[in-house]
Amino acid sequence: MILDLKKLKLRSVNEKLQNIDRKKNKRDFVISNPEGNHAVCAGLTENIDVTIKGHVGYYCAGMNQNANIIVDGNVGTGVAENMMSGKVHVKGNASQSAGATAHGGTLIIDGDASSRCGISMKGIDIIVKGSVGHMSAFMAQSGNLVVCGDAGEALGDSLYETDIYVKGKVKSLGADCEEKKMSKKHKTKLKELLKRAGSNIKPEQFKRYGSARKLYNFNIDNVSNY
Amino acid sequence: MCGIVGIYLKSRKFEKSLGGMLSKMLVSMESRGPDSAGFAIYKSDKKKIYKYSICLNDMSFEKFKNEIKKKVKLTNIEKNSDHVILKSIEKPSKILPILEDFSTISLVGYGKSIEIFKQVGSPSNVVKKFNLDNFSGTHAIGHTRMATESAITTDGSHPYSTGEDECLVHNGSLSNHNNLRRKLKKNGSKFSSDNDTEVAAGYISDSLKKRNLKQTLNKGLSDLDGFYTFIAGTHSGFAVLRDEIACKPAVIAETKDYVAISSEFQAMAHLPNVNNAKIFEPEPGIVYSWGK
Numbered sequence: 001m002i003l004d005l006k007k008l009k010l011r012s013v014n015e016k017l018q019n020i021d022r023k024k025n026k027r028d029f030v031i032s033n034p035e036g037n038h039a040v041c042a043g044l045t046e047n048i049d050v051t052i053k054g055h056v057g058y059y060c061a062g063m064n065q066n067a068n069i070i071v072d073g074n075v076g077t078g079v080a081e082n083m084m085s086g087k088v089h090v091k092g093n094a095s096q097s098a099g100a101t102a103h104g105g106t107l108i109i110d111g112d113a114s115s116r117c118g119i120s121m122k123g124i125d126i127i128v129k130g131s132v133g134h135m136s137a138f139m140a141q142s143g144n145l146v147v148c149g150d151a152g153e154a155l156g157d158s159l160y161e162t163d164i165y166v167k168g169k170v171k172s173l174g175a176d177c178e179e180k181k182m183s184k185k186h187k188t189k190l191k192e193l194l195k196r197a198g199s200n201i202k203p204e205q206f207k208r209y210g211s212a213r214k215l216y217n218f219n220i221d222n223v224s225n226y
Numbered sequence: 227m228c229g230i231v232g233i234y235l236k237s238r239k240f241e242k243s244l245g246g247m248l249s250k251m252l253v254s255m256e257s258r259g260p261d262s263a264g265f266a267i268y269k270s271d272k273k274k275i276y277k278y279s280i281c282l283n284d285m286s287f288e289k290f291k292n293e294i295k296k297k298v299k300l301t302n303i304e305k306n307s308d309h310v311i312l313k314s315i316e317k318p319s320k321i322l323p324i325l326e327d328f329s330t331i332s333l334v335g336y337g338k339s340i341e342i343f344k345q346v347g348s349p350s351n352v353v354k355k356f357n358l359d360n361f362s363g364t365h366a367i368g369h370t371r372m373a374t375e376s377a378i379t380t381d382g383s384h385p386y387s388t389g390e391d392e393c394l395v396h397n398g399s400l401s402n403h404n405n406l407r408r409k410l411k412k413n414g415s416k417f418s419s420d421n422d423t424e425v426a427a428g429y430i431s432d433s434l435k436k437r438n439l440k441q442t443l444n445k446g447l448s449d450l451d452g453f454y455t456f457i458a459g460t461h462s463g464f465a466v467l468r469d470e471i472a473c474k475p476a477v478i479a480e481t482k483d484y485v486a487i488s489s490e491f492q493a494m495a496h497l498p499n500v501n502n503a504k505i506f507e508p509e510p511g512i513v514y515s516w517g518k
Contacts, residue, residue: 036492054501055491074505076491077475095507096472114507115472133472134510 001026006033010040017067020046038076041069044086058095061088064105080107083124096133099126102143108197115152118145121162127197137164138174146193148201156209164209165190167201175225176215182208228384228397229255229349229370230476231488232457232464233497234516239483240498245361249353251486251493252368256349258397258489259370262383263352264344266335266393266459269363275301278312278321279335279342279387281380290331297324307355309334309343318390332380332418337391339364339461344383367459369395381419388415388424389431391461396423397474397489400452426450430458443467443513455508457487463517472510479503485516 003013017029031052034040038057041050044067052060055073064083071079074092083102090098093111100116102124109126115133118126123143131149138154140162150168157174163186164177173179182190182203190203215222231251235241245267252263282290287305294300294312298321302313314321318336325333335342343356349370353359369384376382385393400406403422406429411417415428429450433442439458443465446456455474456467466487468476479486479494481503486494494500508514 035495036490038492055495055505057490057492073501074491076477093506095475095477115510 001028002030002032004032005035005037005040010037014039014042017041017044017048017050020048022046034073036076041067044069047086055092064088074111079109080105080124083107093130094128098128099124104143106196112149118143118162121145125193125196127193127199129197129199131168134171135174137162137177140164144189144193146190146197146206148199156211158215159209159211161211163189165193165203165206166209167206170207170209173209176212177209178212180208180210182206227258227372229258229489229493230368230395230397230455230457231255231493232365232367232395232459232466232486234365234463234485235483236485236516237483241364242362244363244366245357246359247486247497248361248366248368249358250496251488252349252353252358252370254493254495255368255370255489259372260348261373261378262344262346262371262380263349263369264334264342264371264383264385265353265356265358265366265368266340266342266385266387267358267361267363267366268339268391268459268461269341269361270339270461273338274315275313276315276318276321276336276338277341278314278325278333279340280310280312280325281332281334281345282308282310283330283332283380285328285330290328293328294324306343306357308345309356311341334380335385335387335393337387337461340387340391340393340459342385342387342393344369344385345380346378346383365459365464367393367395367457367464375399376419376421379419382421384423385459386421386424386427388417388427389434391459392427392431392434393459394423394427394430395457396426396454397476398452398454398469400426400450400454402451406449422452426454426456434460439465440513440515447511455489460517463515465513465515465517466508467513468508468510470511476508477505478508478514479505 029050034054034056036057042062045065047066051070057076059078061069080088081100083105085105087106089108094113096115098113099107107126109128112130117132117136119138121140127146134152137156141160147166151170154174156177187203384395387393400422403425453473455476
């Protein structure tokens with residue numbers, strides 16, 4: 001079913017996708033002419049497939065549960081922010097705060113993501129095939145961030161228990177983030193994550209970064225790092 | 227918040243439709259800035275003629291025309307709503323003091339190619355009022371304002387022009403503008419408002435006396451403290467700079483015919499062939515510039 005945003009109002013398109021009749025068998029939707037609108041496909045809860053043909057604005061697929069959303073274009077700030085489950089695949093580039101605070105599901109970005117990718121992420125798996133900007137995985141709590149390109153300044157600043165894998169260069173690590181050993185367990189996990197994104201890059205080419213766990217509790221010697 | 231937009235034409239294909247392109251961009255940024263709007267449009271007419279963009283405020287056009295005719299050798303004077311474009315071969319050093327003597331009017335910009343129009347009200351009303359759709363030109367910059375640190379007035383609207391053919395639009399706020407204003411005033415700069423962006427424009431004009439635009443903006447990274455995405459225009463093109471934290475958004479679309487920049491992609495969604503454009507976000511702390 002094609003939903004044309006040139007003809008239909010954004011609110012009616014979102015309402016339709018948020019209130020899917022389970023008895024009917026419609027599970028495939030295409031949104032055409034998104035023209036940079038904000039909050040396209042926000043708050044979906046059912047296991048449906050939606051393809052957005054074009055570039056979208058802020059908070060696309062925010063709060064997603066179960067839905068499989070493909071964006072054939074670029075996305076603005078906060079794609080898949082607070083996602084709970086499901087899958088969001090961006091074929092272009094993403095702006096800042098991609099996957100912010102998300103609890104679950106998978107976010108795949110074929111291009112680059114800009115600053116603060118995965119900020120405060122709480123369980124989502126993010127796979128970026130390009131590079132990420134500064135302050136990515138800031139205060140990230142759990143889940144995985146995979147970067148096939150480079151990472152900008154202050155990667156993983158004030159990090160909790162997210163695993164970060166970067167293939168390229170890291171401009172600088174944030175406070176309390178350090179390089180970690182890549183064990184067999186991590187290689188297996190990374191291989192599975194890359195496979196989910198359709199990538200066959202070898203896990204051995206990546207480095208793993210995680211929390212040094214020195215800022216968990218207040219320590220006067222660390223005062224300059226807080 | 228605020229919305230900023232700009233188009234630089236790489237080929238002559240869209241020169242006639244530049245005003246129409248910019249007008250749609252401004253209107254779609256109304257949600258980011260409903261308080262006032264303005265635009266600077268560059269079009270080179272004749273090499274020797276200066277254009278002075280003036281907001282009449284409460285003065286009537288006839289009265290202004292009669293009085294200015296006595297003092298200045300006019301080539302042309304044209305009314306556009308409450309603004310006037312005055313053309314003369316006489317140099318700014320002579321004309322600017324004369325215009326300063328009119329206490330009720332405001333000079334919003336001058337130069338050989340720039341024309342500036344700005345006013346309070348919603349962007350859709352402002353573009354209609356000045357008939358932006360009918361303008362042609364080589365490049366243009368626009369702004370929709372959500373006022374934060376100074377009043378909603380014509381003087382508080384962007385773009386700010388503090389030098390010949392120069393202008394600046396800004397999304398963000400500066401925290402060291404009072405100190406910087408004092409310093410620049412000592413060096414002879416003049417300011418007509420309490421606005422932070424006007425100080426940044428004055429800073430750029432002052433620095434352009436010694437440096438080019440790219441060097442100026444690079445120096446600005448250490449001298450201007452605050453949040454900003456700037457578009458700075460000159461007679462030959464424009465440059466874009468985001469602060470190093472990149473708090474304020476910007477997206478650029480480039481095709482073989484034009485470069486467009488806006489706060490959000492939706493402002494560019496109507497531009498010709500935009501879906502095949504190279505679309506990217508300018509990186510923080512890096513100066514991007516286009517020009518002849």
